[in-house]
Structures are given as C-alpha cells and as structure tokens.
Amino acid sequence: xxxxxxxVNPIAGMGGSVGLKGTDGEAYKKALELGAKPxxxxxxxxxxxxxxxxxxYFIVAPGKMGENFIKKFDFKYEIVSKIGKxxxxxxxKKIIREMVEKAIDLLIFVGGDGTARDxxxxxxxxxxxxxxxxxxxxFSPIFALSTFxxxxxxxxxxxxxxxxxxxxxxxxxxxEGKLGAKLYGYLKVPKNPNLLQGKKESSNVSKPEKISxxxxxxxxFEKIENDVLYILGxxxxxxxxxxxxxxxxxxxGIDAVCNGKLVGRDLNEKNLMxxxxxxxxxxxxxxxxxxxGFIFGRASKQFTPKVLKLIGxxxxxxxxxxxxxxxxxxxxxxxxxxxxxNNLKGHFKVITGYKTETIIEVK
Amino acid sequence: MMLKFHMNxxxxxxxxxxxxxxxxxxxxINRYSETKYLNELKKLLGTYNNLxxxxxxxxxxxxLLLREIINIFSKDRKIIMVNPSFFPIAQYALxxxxxxxxxxxxxxxxxxxxxxxxxxLNEPTLFIIDNPNNPxxxxxIDNSFAEKILQNKNALLLVDEAYYxxxxxxxxxxxxxxxxxxxxxxxxxxxxxxxxRLGYLLMGDYFKNHFSNFPAYLSIPTLFAAIEAxxxxxxMTANVNKILNEKIKVEKELLKTGIKVFSGxxxxxxxKSKISDFGKKLIDKEVIIRNLSDEWIYGYYRITIGLPExxxxxxxxxxxxxxxx
Numbered sequence: 001x002x003x004x005x006x007x008v009n010p011i012a013g014m015g016g017s018v019g020l021k022g023t024d025g026e027a028y029k030k031a032l033e034l035g036a037k038p039x040x041x042x043x044x045x046x047x048x049x050x051x052x053x054x055x056x057y058f059i060v061a062p063g064k065m066g067e068n069f070i071k072k073f074d075f076k077y078e079i080v081s082k083i084g085k086x087x088x089x090x091x092x093k094k095i096i097r098e099m100v101e102k103a104i105d106l107l108i109f110v111g112g113d114g115t116a117r118d119x120x121x122x123x124x125x126x127x128x129x130x131x132x133x134x135x136x137x138x139f140s141p142i143f144a145l146s147t148f149x150x151x152x153x154x155x156x157x158x159x160x161x162x163x164x165x166x167x168x169x170x171x172x173x174x175x176e177g178k179l180g181a182k183l184y185g186y187l188k189v190p191k192n193p194n195l196l197q198g199k200k201e202s203s204n205v206s207k208p209e210k211i212s213x214x215x216x217x218x219x220x221f222e223k224i225e226n227d228v229l230y231i232l233g234x235x236x237x238x239x240x241x242x243x244x245x246x247x248x249x250x251x252x253g254i255d256a257v258c259n260g261k262l263v264g265r266d267l268n269e270k271n272l273m274x275x276x277x278x279x280x281x282x283x284x285x286x287x288x289x290x291x292x293g294f295i296f297g298r299a300s301k302q303f304t305p306k307v308l309k310l311i312g313x314x315x316x317x318x319x320x321x322x323x324x325x326x327x328x329x330x331x332x333x334x335x336x337x338x339x340x341x342n343n344l345k346g347h348f349k350v351i352t353g354y355k356t357e358t359i360i361e362v363k
Numbered sequence: 364m365m366l367k368f369h370m371n372x373x374x375x376x377x378x379x380x381x382x383x384x385x386x387x388x389x390x391x392i393n394r395y396s397e398t399k400y401l402n403e404l405k406k407l408l409g410t411y412n413n414l415x416x417x418x419x420x421x422x423x424x425x426x427l428l429l430r431e432i433i434n435i436f437s438k439d440r441k442i443i444m445v446n447p448s449f450f451p452i453a454q455y456a457l458x459x460x461x462x463x464x465x466x467x468x469x470x471x472x473x474x475x476x477x478x479x480x481x482x483x484l485n486e487p488t489l490f491i492i493d494n495p496n497n498p499x500x501x502x503x504i505d506n507s508f509a510e511k512i513l514q515n516k517n518a519l520l521l522v523d524e525a526y527y528x529x530x531x532x533x534x535x536x537x538x539x540x541x542x543x544x545x546x547x548x549x550x551x552x553x554x555x556x557x558x559x560r561l562g563y564l565l566m567g568d569y570f571k572n573h574f575s576n577f578p579a580y581l582s583i584p585t586l587f588a589a590i591e592a593x594x595x596x597x598x599m600t601a602n603v604n605k606i607l608n609e610k611i612k613v614e615k616e617l618l619k620t621g622i623k624v625f626s627g628x629x630x631x632x633x634x635k636s637k638i639s640d641f642g643k644k645l646i647d648k649e650v651i652i653r654n655l656s657d658e659w660i661y662g663y664y665r666i667t668i669g670l671p672e673x674x675x676x677x678x679x680x681x682x683x684x685x686x687x688x
Contacts, residue, residue, distance in 0.1 A: 145640065
C-alpha cells in the first residue's frame with residue numbers, strides 16, 4: 001500500500017468570494033465577517049471522487065482538515081493529531097510533521113500559496129506533494145491545474161519528480177493591486193504532463209528538466225574563466241551549476257565562487273558590496289522565476305540597485321530550462337529603482353542548454 | 364460527437380473528382396508509384412508556383428522535408444528559429460541542433476525584431492521560420508526583409524509556408540534569384556488533403572545538390588488526388604475564401620464575449636482566455652480546441668475555423684462558459 005498524507009486548509013480561498021485577496025492573518029476574520037463560505041470541501045471532494053486507485057492508505061488530518069471529507073468515500077485511512085475549533089498555520093505544520101513520522105510517500109494538500117509555504121517549511125524536498133488549488137492566490141506553479149487534474153496526477157502518478165517553485169506573495173501589496181512575488185522554496189511534485197499550473201511538458205521529444213539543467217551547467221562550466229567572481233542567484237538550475245563547479249550552494253540564497261571555490265554563502269547586499277570591491281571581474285548568474293519571468297527584484301532582493309549598477313547588464317548571465325523559458329511572455333525586472341530597471345531592459349540571451357539559447361526581451 | 368477545432372484542418376472535404384481520383388489510385392496499390400505520375404505532380408506544382416519542376420521535391424508531409432534539412436545542415440551551422448513556432452519542428456531542432464538560438468516573439472504584437480536577427484547572422488546559419496507563424500498566425504517577415512537575410516552569405520533561409528493559400532504571401536518568386544532559399548509547402552491545409560499528407564519543397568540552387576537523391580515515397584492514391592486537385596485549383600480557392608470569410612465572423616463573435624483575439628493570416632485564430640480550465644470546459648461541451656498551455660504560455664488557445672454550423676456550436680459553447688463564469 002502507498003501511504004498518502006491528506007491535509008486540507010479549511011479557510012483557504014474564503015477571501016476570494018468576498019473580494020479579499022487571501023486569508024492570511026487578520027484577513028481571515030474579515031472574510032468571516034463578510035459572510036465568506038469555505039471553498040475547500042467542494043475541491044477535495046471533487047478530487048477524491050475521481051481517485052480510482054485501490055492501493056492507497058491515507059494518513060488524514062482530523063475533522064475539517066481532512067477526516068470530514070475522506071469518511072464520505074471508501075478509502076482505507078487513519079487520523080493523526082488533534083485540532084481545536086479554529087485552525088491556523090501551526091496546526092498545518094504540526095500535522096504534516098506527524099504525517100512524516102508515519103512515513104507518508106506522498107502528501108496531498110488543499111489550499112493556496114500560504115498553505116504551500118507551510119508545507120514547504122516542513123517537507124522541503126523530502127517528500128513529493130500534490131497541491132489541489134483552493135486558495136485565492138495560487139501563483140506557485142506547484143499546483144495541479146484543477147481538481148480533475150489533481151485526481152489524474154494521483155491516479156497516474158509519475159515516478160519521475162520535478163521541482164516547482166513555492167512563491168511568497170506579499171498579501172498586503174496584493175490587496176493594493178501590486179503583485180509582489182518572492183521565491184520561498186521548492187517542492188517536489190510528480191511529473192505528469194499537462195496537469196500542473198503554468199508549466200507542462202510538451203512531448204516525449206522535449207528534454208527532461210534534469211538533463212536540461214545538466215546541459216546548462218556543463219555549458220556554463222566550460223565557459224567559466226579564471227579569476228572571475230561568479231555570483232550565483234537562487235534556484236535549482238544554479239544549484240546544478242554549483243554542483244558542476246564542485247561547491248555546495250544554498251538553494252534560496254546568493255553564493256559566490258571564484259576559481260572553483262566558494263568564497264561567499266547566503267550573501268546579503270553588504271557582503272556583495274564587500275566582494276565587488278575585492279574583484280576586478282564579476283559576473284552574476286540568475287534564473288527567472290517560472291511563470292512570471294522576474295530575474296531581479298523578486299527571488300533575489302539582495303541584488304539591490306546599488307549592486308546591479310556596479311556589475312552592469314553586460315555581466316549578467318541568465319540561464320533557464322527550455323521548458324521554463326518557453327512559457328514566459330518576457331523577462332521582468334523590478335528592483336525598485338527605475339534607472340536600474342531601465343538599464344536592464346532590452347534583450348537577454350538566455351542559456352537554455354548546451355550551446356542552446358533563447359533571445360528574450362526584458363520588459 | 365466531439366467537434367474538432369484543434370488540428371488546423373480544412374473543414375471541407377475534397378471535391379468529388381479528387382475523391383474519385385484517390386479511389387482510382389486505390390485500384391493500383393499493389394504497385395509502387397510510377398515515375399511518370401511523380402513527374403506529372405512535380406510539373407503541376409512547378410506551374411502552380413511559377414517554377415520549373417526540377418526545383419520541386421515531393422514528400423510524405425512537409426515535416427519530413429523540414430527534418431531532412433535540419434539533419435543535413437545542423438552539423439556545421441547554427442540553427443535560428445522563432446519561439447513559438449510549429450512545435451514538432453521546434454522540438455526536433457532542439458533535439459538535433461548542435462547550436463540553436465531561438466528568438467522569442469511576445470504578445471501582444473508577436474513581432475520579430477529584425478535587427479536582432481540580422482545581428483545573429485555572423486556565422487554559418489540556417490534560419491527556419493514559419494510564415495505565417497503557427498500558433499500566432501502572424502506573418503513575421505516580408506519580401507524585403509527576406510532579401511536582406513538572403514543577401515547575407517552566411518545564411519540559409521528555410522520558410523515554412525504551410526498556410527500560404529490563406530495568407531497570400533510567398534517568397535517563391537525569390538527562389539530563382541537566391542540559391543540559399545528553400546520553402547516548404549503542404550497540400551494538407553488549403554487543398555483539403557490532410558489525410559494523404561502531401562508536402563513539397565521549393566528550392567534554390569544551393570539546396571538542389573542535397574536533394575538530388577531524396578526518395579519520394581508517395582502512395583498512388585495520394586499522387587492521383589494531388590494531381591486532380593492541382594488541375595482544378597478553383598475548388599481550393601473557393602474553400603479558402605469561405606474559410607477566411609467565416610474567420611472574420613468568428614473573430615467578431617469571440618470579441619463580443621470578451622476573449623482576447625489575436626488576428627492572423629491563417630485558417631486558425633489565436634486567443635487568450637482568463638477562464639481557468641477553459642479548454643477542459645469546452646471538451647465537456649464536446650468541442651475541442653488546441654490548448655497551447657501544453658507547449659507554450661498558460662491561457663493561450665488556438666481555434667481552427669470549421670464549417671459555419673460547427674463554428675456556431677463552438678461560439679455558443681464559448682458564450683455559455685463566459686456567461687457562467
């Protein structure tokens with residue numbers, strides 16, 4: 001039997017119906033005052049009704065966080081943990097921890113970006129997940145396209161896993177009509193064609209993401225020059241490059257290498273400025289955020305206008321897998337400084353594989 | 364029954380005389396195709412394009428010709444393509460090319476930055492472009508820009524004109540002047556012969572050396588149908604006109620629903636819908652359109668123009684989805 005964790009964020013998505021953009025923090029209470037109704041029951045029940053595998057054993061969160069829904073179906077399951085009348089992110093995290101102790105093979109969660117962040121905090125890249133979209137904000141590409149797609153992913157679970165971004169949307173800014181997304185982390189999801197938000201594999205001819213990243217890493221590795229400081233932005237593509245160089249990279253941080261050695265890890269603006277002073281030749285390598293295409297100003301705030309001005313556009317190398325770049329309308333920058341943004345505008349040759357590149361505009 | 368709007372096919376069946384010709388061909392399928400029929404078809408295609416038949420190469424679908432050119436020239440040349448472009452060929456190039464540069468064209472205009480392209484022609488290059496582009500439907504280069512490319516000694520230019528009869532734009536007139544130009548065409552679309560897969564290449568002198576021994580494996584029904592279709596092109600022209608008129612109507616109706624429509628020069632329309640699972644919702648209503656999220660940007664779809672009564676069903680289904688949203 002395959003052990004599947006199931007957890008539902010009962011309040012995810014409630015803000016949407018009453019015009020609130022999310023239910024993080026105080027917004028949840030406001031949503032209730034405005035008469036918001038939960039949307040998750042319908043989502044999870046739709047998905048479960050379409051799951052036709054018989055080899056699943058569910059480890060389920062109690063009450064409205066899972067138990068109330070699974071008991072309507074004919075699955076084998078057990079309940080973990082306890083919850084009070086009101087639930088919050090701490091409950092989500094506590095329950096997932098207990099599920100991990102029960103050795104789940106896959107976690108199904110229902111919620112939005114906020115729930116995905118809670119899941120990431122506990123699971124990281126350890127256990128794969130299927131995200132059923134139910135939040136107001138679902139910018140993270142980890143989510144299944146729909147409840148139908150989620151059931152398909154569970155029924156035909158691919159053994160191949162793919163890492164997808166968990167984005168941290170600033171809810172306050174979002175309510176004011178601004179979209180501010182930061183990279184928060186990565187979750188592993190089963191790689192099923194056409195069923196995930198934002199990115200899907202096109203055919204058996206296209207290269208698997210892992211190979212694409214290795215090709216990029218090999219190409220960059222061959223191009224690396226001595227005595228040049230390479231500052232590596234966040235992301236798994238950059239991690240693959242770091243592995244090729246032979247250094248261990250912080251997944252979400254900014255690191256620096258020179259002559260095959262790590263010379264800075266998890267750098268902030270000050271650290272970067274100190275390094276810039278020491279080296280004559282410096283290059284930045286970054287990858288855009290999937291779906292929205294930001295290369296600066298979202299995933300890597302440490303690359304401040306001050307840092308970018310000193311390094312210059314000509315020393316910025318952008319890398320991205322074919323799949324990621326093909327799905328972008330353009331690249332974007334939002335450093336908070338118009339002059340810096342304007343200097344970065346124009347075209348970039350994005351390295352997408354071994355001797356393969358895509359020319360794309362920064363808007 | 365599911366109505367199909369996702370393959371860019373012609374909704375009109377071939378004329379009765381073309382069907383009869385194919386059936387006549389069936390009576391001979393115990394034999395290989397005779398050279399005289401292959402030559403007759405090449406001659407007719409030459410006449411259709413105002414070129415001599417030695418500049419025509421026949422193939423079982425134009426994909427094979429595009430692939431062959433990639434195979435021959437990717438070894439010692441950089442390939443440049445536009446992204447997005449005809450997906451199967453883009454993926455083939457990605458797999459085969461030793462060096463590949465793709466130039467992204469972006470919404471809302473999907474314009475190709477011509478200077479950007481000319482700057483890339485600084486080494487031996489094969490530039491492959493579908494014109495009009497699939498899936499945007501836009502014509503990306505005009506005659507004068509094609510000549511600029513062709514005058515660069517580094518460049519080979521391969522243009523896929525699969526939708527020529529709908530766009531009315533071709534570079535076939537430049538073939539005699541420029542040895543480094545090749546054009547692929549198909550009789551799948553405008554000539555209503557998708558099921559027979561008849562593609563052909565029009566080639567400048569440089570390409571001729573490489574295609575002297577290219578085998579033309581065409582079935583006799585295909586040959587007979589294509590010959591008959593070319594003898595009476597007025598049937599094709601009438602259908603193309605009907606489709607283009609119908610397209611104007613469909614675009615107008617789509618705009619009323621609030622869908623973003625990108626007007627192009629083909630038998631299909633590119634749209635963008637903000638409704639999640641829009642393609643799936645249409646499938647639930649037994650209508651299938653091409654969901655480009657599978658290969659490209661989320662929210663984009665491609666709709667092939669069907670028969671008027673089919674288009675009405677499609678439009679009603681879309682209107683219902685938008686009304687319910």
